[in-house]
Amino acid sequence: MAEPQHSIKKRVQAVILSGSVIVLLVTAVAFVSLEAINFRAQLVRSLSTLATVIADNSAAPLAFDNAEVAEDILDALIAEPDIEAAAVYDGAGNLFARYPASLRDDQLPARPAGEGHEFKDGALVIFKPVLQEQKAIGTLYLQSSLRGLYTQFWLYTIIVIAVLLGTLALAFVSAVLLQRRISEPILALTQAAELVTQRGDYSVRAAKLTEDELGSLTDAFNRMLAETQENQQRLAQQARLLDLSTDAIIVRSLDGLIQFWNTGAEEIYGWPREEALGRSKVELLQTEFPEPPQEIMRKLERDGRWSGELVQTRRDGARIHVSTRWVLDREADGKPFRVLITDNDITLRKQAEELMRSEAIRLDALVEQRTARLQDTIGELEAFSYSVSHDMRAPLRAMQGYAKALLTDYGARLDAEANHYLDRIFRAANRLDLLVQDVLAYSRVAKGEIELRPVNLERLIDDIISAHPEFQAPRSRVVVEPALHRVMGHEAYLTQCVTNLLGNAVKFVREGTTPEIHVWSERLNGRVRLWFEDNGIGIDRLHHERIFQIFGQVYPEKKYGGTGIGLAIVRKAVQRMNGEVGVESDIHKGSRFWLILNEVKYDDN
Amino acid sequence: MTTTNRALLLVEDNEDDVFLMKRALQGAHVVNPLQVVEDGQEALDYLGGNGKFADRDQYPLPAVVFLDLKLPFISGHDVLAWIRQQKEFETLVVIVLTSSNEASDLSRCYALGANSYLVKPPTPEQLEDLAKAFKWYWLEYNQFDKS
Secondary structure: OOOOOOOHHHHHHHHHHHHHHHHHHHHHHHHHHHHHHHHHHHHHHHHHHHHHHHHHHHHHHHHOOOHHHHHHHHHHHHHOOOEEEEEEEEOOOOEEEEEOOOOOHHHOOOOOOOOEEEEEOOEEEEEEEEEEOOEEEEEEEEEEEOHHHHHHHHHHHHHHHHHHHHHHHHHHHHHHHHHHHHHHHHHHHHHHHHHHHHHOOOOOOOOOOOOOHHHHHHHHHHHHHHHHHHHHHHHHHHHHHHHHOOOEEEEEEOOOEEEEEOHHHHHHHOOOHHHHOOOEHHHHHOOEOOOOHHHHHHHHHHHOEEEEEEEEEOOOOOEEEEEEEEEEEEOOOOOEEEEEEEEEEOHHHHHHHHHHHHHHHHHHHHHHHHHHHHHHHHHHHHHHHHHHHHHHHHHHHHHHHHHHHHHHHHHHHOOHHHHHHHHHHHHHHHHHHHHHHHHHHHHHHHOOOOOOEEEOHHHHHHHHHHHOHHHOOOOOEEEEOOOOOOEEEOHHHHHHHHHHHHHHHHHOOOOOOOOEEEEEEEEEOOEEEEEEEEOOOOOOHHHOOHHHOOOOOOOOHHHHOOOOOHHHHHHHHHHHOOOEEEEEEOOOOOEEEEEEEEEOOOOOO | OOOOOOOEEEEOOOHHHHHHHHHHHHHOOOOOOEEEEOOHHHHHHHHHOOHHHHOOOOOOOOOEEEEOOOOOOOOHHHHHHHHHHOHHHOOOEEEEEEOOOOHHHHHHHHHHOOOEEEEOOOOHHHHHHHHHHHHHHHHHHOOOOOO
16 A cells, blocks of 8 residues: 555644644743853852852951962962952052962053953953941952853753654654554554455455444444445345336436336346447437427426336337336436336237227127127017017917817807818817917017016905906905015016916816915015915926926916926016015926015115 | 997907907907908008098097007007197007017107007917906096097
């Protein structure tokens, strides 16, 4: 790792050293200056004291004008090696005695000055009055060399410099130590950070070297790395999830450049991620929009989302339909900055829809055609049944009419056998007419829309009985229980059903037996069951289903008459009224026919 | 009061039915002259007095018309519609006599202005009963428009 130009290490050293140097220099200068002043003051004081002593001692010789004694006194100064010269002046200012004796006159001041001291020519000179009884009788002069002063001063200076250098050395050492404590953890952090940025490896951790603020910083840095690593893993997982999607997930900037392109997009459009990223989506995929793109962007900005169908081109040139959803991604301040797009390929669906549409059109045409054909058929059938009712019955009436006319007009002239033949013709025609009527009745109940209404069964059955003498005494006995439940039905259909059931009951009896029929109703889970119990010949269980089929007659027509359509009509009519019909019976034990119909729930009456 | 002299007009293409009707009317002792036309066009001509029917002595205007529905050329419905469009026949009694019991025929005929609708009964006895009932109701009790 190259050391940065202004490394923390150097800076820490520089700060510590320059600080120390400045402090030490200022201290030393102040100290030395102070000492210099002190030295001089001390020198003046001691010289002044010496001068006072000598002046006192010189007072007597001067008063007695004894120069020899004065010079002896001065000679005592030999003990003071710094004293270079000394003199005593008399009251008139004339030189009275000198030290050393070899001193020339010009090496001494010619006349004494007033009391005081003075630094002059590298020496300290002092004048002191010689007093006798408080009266100046002369002046003492002392000249001291400053050598001692200078020696001491230099000694001081050397000591100060030595201390300065020592301190600097100490400062340097402590700077180096401090620098290590501060910069090494920082350097470790820096190295870790560089590893992370170079390798993109968030699993790197910085070593924690100290327990101080830098230690906390390292911890924080490592925590941040751990979180980043976790986030990165989560992002990677999410990106993998996005890649699992078979939908194309694309992020594009507001100016249309692709910023994200998942595996789904690669699969749908055939463009690998590296080639798609950074390119314009519209150009890459030659998008055809269902409305002007400006309009789409306007809606996107207004609603935050937009969805629709686009036609786009794959890398291999194939045009595909996609269903697309756009979501606008906004920055924290609400400013839009990119669009998240989810596309899914609906080409197959579109093709299927197209196929279905054409198929539906074909089917519609087919249905229409078939319906028309069916309607034609129904029309033909209706025409047929109309024709049956009208045309086929006419010859039957003619047969009956002529046979009857023959019997009436010529019966007397014909023998018994001829009369019998005519009777057979008459009856056959009659039976054929009944058949035609029943077939018509069956086709009438089988077709057409009916509306169900509340029906009063009691009144309906009474009306039927009144209209048919065969249901009345003495030919038969029909007992209807009072208060029959009201049912939802169709009056004409119900009349047909009841007439047929009563008709069967009076028809199928042993010879010589008077038909007895008991009619009642009961409620059954919100429906009504209407019973018709007779004393007839009964029906074998084997035939209970067959009797309701058309031409399902089980008894010989010769014996009981009937067309074999009556119960089929009943079943068809009951089915049309959402009901059921059935029978409980056994041979020779009479029959109990029942109809189940819906009960009237809300009756206006 | 009995209407015995006024003619009855039977519009019927089936000669068997004409025979049976004549016999039934005789059986019911209806003595009014019975005129018969065999199709719709002839019915219009008879009532309109066209061609040979201009002779009202031989072909008098009837008091009652028995009208079959299923007729050649012009159907009974159309004959009925035509009759009711004629000012002079607005009140003519028209009794539909047909083998059709279809609800659609019934409602159409009444809507067109039929005075009665009778279904041809299957047996000669019943037809004679019908003829008797006709005589009793229409010829003995019913009052015709006198204008």
